Amino acid sequence: MSAVVEVTSAAPYSVTVGTDLLESAVDALPEAASRVLIVHSAPLRIRADALRVLIEASGRTPVLAEVPDAEAGKTAEVAAFCWQVLGKSDFTRTDVVMGLGGGAVTDLAGFVAATWLRGVAVVQLPTTVLAMVDAAVGGKTGINTTEGKNLVGSFHEPAAVWCDLDMLRTLPANDRVAGLAEVVKGGFIADARILELIEEHAAALSAADLDDATLAVLEELITRKIQVKADVVAADLKESHLREILNYGHTFGHAIEYTERYQWRHGAAVSVGMVFAAELARLAGRLDDASVDRHREILTSLGLPVTYQGNRWDALQTAMRRDKKTRGDMLRFVILAGIGNPVRLEGPDPSLLLSAYDAVSG
Ligand SMILES: NC(=O)c1ccc[n+]([C@@H]2O[C@H](COP(=O)([O-])OP(=O)(O)OC[C@H]3O[C@@H](n4cnc5c(N)ncnc54)[C@H](O)[C@@H]3O)[C@@H](O)[C@H]2O)c1
Numbered sequence: 129m130s131a132v133v134e135v136t137s138a139a140p141y142s143v144t145v146g147t148d149l150l151e152s153a154v155d156a157l158p159e160a161a162s163r164v165l166i167v168h169s170a171p172l173r174i175r176a177d178a179l180r181v182l183i184e185a186s187g188r189t190p191v192l193a194e195v196p197d198a199e200a201g202k203t204a205e206v207a208a209f210c211w212q213v214l215g216k217s218d219f220t221r222t223d224v225v226m227g228l229g230g231g232a233v234t235d236l237a238g239f240v241a242a243t244w245l246r247g248v249a250v251v252q253l254p255t256t257v258l259a260m261v262d263a264a265v266g267g268k269t270g271i272n273t274t275e276g277k278n279l280v281g282s283f284h285e286p287a288a289v290w291c292d293l294d295m296l297r298t299l300p301a302n303d304r305v306a307g308l309a310e311v312v313k314g315g316f317i318a319d320a321r322i323l324e325l326i327e328e329h330a331a332a333l334s335a336a337d338l339d340d341a342t343l344a345v346l347e348e349l350i351t352r353k354i355q356v357k358a359d360v361v362a363a364d365l366k367e368s369h370l371r372e373i374l375n376y377g378h379t380f381g382h383a384i385e386y387t388e389r390y391q392w393r394h395g396a397a398v399s400v401g402m403v404f405a406a407e408l409a410r411l412a413g414r415l416d417d418a419s420v421d422r423h424r425e426i427l428t429s430l431g432l433p434v435t436y437q438g439n440r441w442d443a444l445q446t447a448m449r450r451d452k453k454t455r456g457d458m459l460r461f462v463i464l465a466g467i468g469n470p471v472r473l474e475g476p477d478p479s480l481l482l483s484a485y486d487a488v489s490g
């Protein structure tokens with residue numbers, strides 16, 4: 129049994145959530161695709177090989193690009209390596225790129241597809257919770273630069289997304305939990321049922337081993353979060369305004385990732401970033417105490433961090449100024465004026481920012 133979320137943007141596509149989906153993903157490739165690039169990192173080598181065999185059996189030529197793992201793969205040098213692989217294999221406009229991995233790989237694969245021959249199709253096969261519920265869906269692709277996170281990229285929507293839950297059986301619990309931070313984000317900005325489900329099942333969802341009953345809860349959470357994202361990106365692909373709500377917790381979260389040289393998981397940084405945003409909202413008189421406390425309770429119950437003790441306020445501010453929501457010198461934040469009611473806070477007084485920072489400094 130699979131669930132399908134339709135993303136009804138200008139070029140509509142489906143996000144399928146189920147098990148044993150690799151074969152379906154290959155069967156659904158366009159007839160005209162004769163070469164398929166599989167972008168993956170070393171931990172997914174066995175899965176990439178299984179995919180290679182299926183592609184070969186379908187009469188197409190598989191091309192593999194094994195890239196550095198995690199954030200080390202999101203660089204201009206690695207993108208250039210992929211372009212070289214594409215060039216050497218005479219990859220044409222009817223051929224297809226597949227991103228098999230976590231969000232770092234799907235961001236890179238999407239970017240490579242967006243830029244090769246000015247844009248070829250990308251099919252995403254996310255293998256982490258985070259990539260399934262967020263990175264692989266919605267068409268934001270990109271790489272980091274020395275100056276900041278995701279500073280170069282393109283909006284390039286996938287032709288299809290296949291979320292094979294079997295992949296999650298090998299995913300370390302810490303990475304599963306990091307992905308749940310983006311699910312919690314979906315709960316706070318749009319779907320309060322997500323928060324209730326997590327409150328009910330937090331211990332099992334963050335346990336070392338994932339039992340079948342919990343996998344079913346996880347499937348519901350994944351599908352709900354994908355629906356939240358699908359609704360937003362279908363209405364505002366290029367982030368003219370509405371899409372910014374998906375960036376809840378990311379202004380401070382990305383600043384932590386950058387300042388800590390990507391040694392923090394993205395989801396962990398976003399977790400602290402959401403608490404920072406909640407504290408900012410309280411200080412701005414927009415959010416009640418109970419909702420701020422709920423942030424800390426839910427995130428802590430999953431084992432996610434809610435404090436940042438790096439003592440790097442100046443560096444964090446520098447990084448926040450490079451956030452994509454910034455306009456000129458004006459920092460802009462997504463905050464909540466209630467659960468399910470995201471609004472913008474523009475140019476907050478520096479004293480407010482410092483107080484929010486103090487509140488998450490532990
Ligand atoms: N484009 C977007 O809209 C969007 C949204 C959210 C996050 N992101 C990006 O996604 C990235 C974070 O993604 P992530 O949390 O998936 O991290 P990740 O891609 O770094 O993967 C985490 C680790 O899990 C390993 N892994 C992946 N699948 C596995 C599996 N099935 N079994 C065992 N190990 C597995 C990876 O090799 C890696 O070591 C960040 O770069 C973030 O900026 C992008």
Ligand SMILES: O=C(O)C(=O)C[C@@H](O)[C@H](O)[C@H](O)COP(=O)(O)O
Pocket residue numbers: 262266268277278310367371372374375378452
């Ligand atoms: O899809 C979006 O829009 C998001 O903001 C989702 C975020 O979870 C994601 O981390 C995204 O990559 C952040 O984008 P950026 O524009 O702030 O780099």
Ligand SMILES: [Zn+2]
Pocket residue numbers: 262310378394398
């Ligand atoms: Zn994110």
